[in-house]
Amino acid sequence: xxxxxxxxxxxxxxLLCGITVGNLSAAQPAFPLYPHPDRxxxxxxxxxxxxxxxxxxxxxLERRTYSYKPPFYEDPFHGGSIWAGTxxxxxxxxxxxxxxxxxxxxxxxxxxxxxxxxxxxxxxxYRRCYED
Numbered sequence: 001x002x003x004x005x006x007x008x009x010x011x012x013x014x015l016l017c018g019i020t021v022g023n024l025s026a027a028q029p030a031f032p033l034y035p036h037p038d039r040x041x042x043x044x045x046x047x048x049x050x051x052x053x054x055x056x057x058x059x060x061l062e063r064r065t066y067s068y069k070p071p072f073y074e075d076p077f078h079g080g081s082i083w084a085g086t087x088x089x090x091x092x093x094x095x096x097x098x099x100x101x102x103x104x105x106x107x108x109x110x111x112x113x114x115x116x117x118x119x120x121x122x123x124x125x126y127r128r129c130y131e132d
Contacts, residue, residue, distance in 0.1 A: 040119045051129035054120050061120075064113035069106055075099065
């Protein structure tokens, strides 16, 4: 005979409701976890800029698209923090969390700069700046 534990039913109910509520709240997240295609957002002064001004702004934004942080396996501090965390103190693992947070913010900066450059290139194409 099969006996059902009431705690198991309540746990299952909580999990089911949690998944349902989680799916409803995931429809419009507070901050984007993954990049989504955006509309071209034209700033207020972009219409008054000449082709040369657009080129200058693209050149200024281009350096914001570079990644100054080394990749995970090429960063010597990762190996050092793992070594120190294993042999000396687990607090050294904190560098790995810092590195992940720094990489996330750097990626957000790069993505914002690339989106702005795409908008400026779209404006240049609309004005036929490439025909000169």
